[in-house]
Amino acid sequence: MVIAALGPEGTFSHELVVRLCREEPLLLPTISRVFAMVENGEAIGFVPIENSEAGGVGPTLDGLCDYDVSITGECYLPVHHHLASSLSLDEITVIYAHPQTHEQCSRALDRLTIPVIHTSSNAESALLADSKEGAAAVISDGAAAYYHIPIILRDLQNSRSNTTRFIRIDRDPYTEGDAVKCSILIDPAQDSPGLLHALLSPFAERKINLSRIESRPSGRGIGSYRFFLDFEAVPTANDALAVLKRKGLVREFGCYPRLEVPE
Amino acid sequence: MVIAALGPEGTFSHELVVRLCREEPLLLPTISRVFAMVENGEAIGFVPIENSEAGGVGPTLDGLCDYDVSITGECYLPVHHHLASSLSLDEITVIYAHPQTHEQCSRALDRLTIPVIHTSSNAESALLADSKEGAAAVISDGAAAYYHIPIILRDLQNSRSNTTRFIRIDRDPYTEGDAVKCSILIDPAQDSPGLLHALLSPFAERKINLSRIESRPSGRGIGSYRFFLDFEAVPTANDALAVLKRKGLVREFGCYPRLEVPE
Numbered sequence: 376m377v378i379a380a381l382g383p384e385g386t387f388s389h390e391l392v393v394r395l396c397r398e399e400p401l402l403l404p405t406i407s408r409v410f411a412m413v414e415n416g417e418a419i420g421f422v423p424i425e426n427s428e429a430g431g432v433g434p435t436l437d438g439l440c441d442y443d444v445s446i447t448g449e450c451y452l453p454v455h456h457h458l459a460s461s462l463s464l465d466e467i468t469v470i471y472a473h474p475q476t477h478e479q480c481s482r483a484l485d486r487l488t489i490p491v492i493h494t495s496s497n498a499e500s501a502l503l504a505d506s507k508e509g510a511a512a513v514i515s516d517g518a519a520a521y522y523h524i525p526i527i528l529r530d531l532q533n534s535r536s537n538t539t540r541f542i543r544i545d546r547d548p549y550t551e552g553d554a555v556k557c558s559i560l561i562d563p564a565q566d567s568p569g570l571l572h573a574l575l576s577p578f579a580e581r582k583i584n585l586s587r588i589e590s591r592p593s594g595r596g597i598g599s600y601r602f603f604l605d606f607e608a609v610p611t612a613n614d615a616l617a618v619l620k621r622k623g624l625v626r627e628f629g630c631y632p633r634l635e636v637p638e
Numbered sequence: 639m640v641i642a643a644l645g646p647e648g649t650f651s652h653e654l655v656v657r658l659c660r661e662e663p664l665l666l667p668t669i670s671r672v673f674a675m676v677e678n679g680e681a682i683g684f685v686p687i688e689n690s691e692a693g694g695v696g697p698t699l700d701g702l703c704d705y706d707v708s709i710t711g712e713c714y715l716p717v718h719h720h721l722a723s724s725l726s727l728d729e730i731t732v733i734y735a736h737p738q739t740h741e742q743c744s745r746a747l748d749r750l751t752i753p754v755i756h757t758s759s760n761a762e763s764a765l766l767a768d769s770k771e772g773a774a775a776v777i778s779d780g781a782a783a784y785y786h787i788p789i790i791l792r793d794l795q796n797s798r799s800n801t802t803r804f805i806r807i808d809r810d811p812y813t814e815g816d817a818v819k820c821s822i823l824i825d826p827a828q829d830s831p832g833l834l835h836a837l838l839s840p841f842a843e844r845k846i847n848l849s850r851i852e853s854r855p856s857g858r859g860i861g862s863y864r865f866f867l868d869f870e871a872v873p874t875a876n877d878a879l880a881v882l883k884r885k886g887l888v889r890e891f892g893c894y895p896r897l898e899v900p901e
Binding site: 431568578 | 688693737755830838845
């Protein structure tokens with residue numbers, strides 16, 4: 376089966392698939408294209424869903440709403456950003472960085488006091504560092520290796536524990552017995568005082584740990600939300616889900632194991 | 639008092655301040671710089687906090703966590719994206735767009751079948767449309783007017799109800815009697831089953847409408863969150879807050895009115 380992920384070459388999605396699956400993914404230009412291939416049964420996909428600094432990844436949360444897919448695994452990739460250039464540090468006059476990368480490395484880059492120019496992707500940063508005079512880029516290990524640019528300063532990221540959580544998506548749900556987590560989407564047709572509290576009650580009453588709740592715009596106008604919930608895959612979770620389904624619209628993405636990413 | 643907002647010229651923040659306050663804001667390069675000026679008492683600020691399509695605005699939510707400011711008002715700006723160029727549509731060979739603008743206009747841009755190149759800001763899109771051969775940009779009314787580029791196709795955005803909510807921030811809280819909404823941040827020192835449910839109980843028991851809940855990474859590693867809550871400014875809200883404060887760490891941003899944005 377084809378494995379699809381967000382490109383271009385050198386993204387964290389690319390790095391993840393190579394390390395986890397030991398094969399090259401099919402790289403697509405947008406996250407929604409990954410979802411479309413998976414829904415059509417043409418691929419399994421790996422997409423980023425949340426980062427420990429920046430929070431939820433909008434296009435992935437929207438893909439889960441819009442496409443009929445299941446979550447069949449999750450994995451965690453530590454995020455490291457490095458300064459890469461074929462020059463030495465004192466020769467560098469400009470640094471290329473994606474705005475989100477800049478934000479995640481703001482403290483180190485502020486200390487360097489070299490002008491930072493924003494790019495549309497980490498791959499573009501790498502290409503500019505390779506082609507422009509006096510240039511460096513803030514990129515990952517994977518991008519530096521792919522584009523053959525030496526790393527001259529390691530670990531510029533503000534937080535040492537910067538981590539991105541990815542999910543594996545497939546057309547059919549995971550059915551083995553070793554699932555540890557389940558994910559659902561609740562779309563309350565209308566808002567009312569205490570609604571969210573009522574939606575959480577079935578879990579609280581059974582002492583089921585909710586590992587995550589994320590609100591997303593419903594698309595019905597500002598102030599109207601859907602909720603993504605992750606909870607532990609325990610036997611009482613089925614009872615909680617049954618209660619919840621009687622209260623409103625619940626979509627299940629399935630229960631799934633954690634996949635360990637090799638070094 | 640100086641009014642600070644995110645630049646460069648032609649951003650939606652810029653447009654909002656001009657329409658609401660009838661004066662030019664001081665435009666700063668990042669949202670966190672706006673928060674820093676407000677914390678120092680050097681300005682009041684206007685910053686985007688959520689969009690009806692894209693959800694919460696990360697740098698603003700992080701600014702509320704990191705800086706000691708109050709929310710003193712909210713306002714809603716309809717978001718319109720247009721195709722702007724000095725050429726006619728059949729002469730255009732390339733379209734410049736910020737990735738988020740592209741996402742919000744994906745359906746119309748897919749139909750045009752003209753290559754789209756991503757930029758680091760809507761202002762950069764405008765500048766490129768003005769200087770490159772065969773070029774157009776996807777930008778707002780404000781940016782098109784500021785950079786004097788004719789609009790040739792109006793309203794490319796996927797959703798007609800695309801709206802961004804802004805907040806007014808100030809060093810001191812709002813104290814007039816016409817507040818309609820209050821905002822708080824809850825940072826549970828540790829997670830436990832049913833925690834969020836327990837945090838919402840004081841509101842549910844008093845039938846106080848929570849208009850919004852948004853989870854953000856706590857910075858203590860992946861899987862650890864803080865919660866932003868907005869609720870209606872009713873007399874019983876003070877009792878709910880008092881109960882909540884006995885349960886955990888609550889930071890209050892104050893209660894505030896809605897500001898109407900003139901056409």
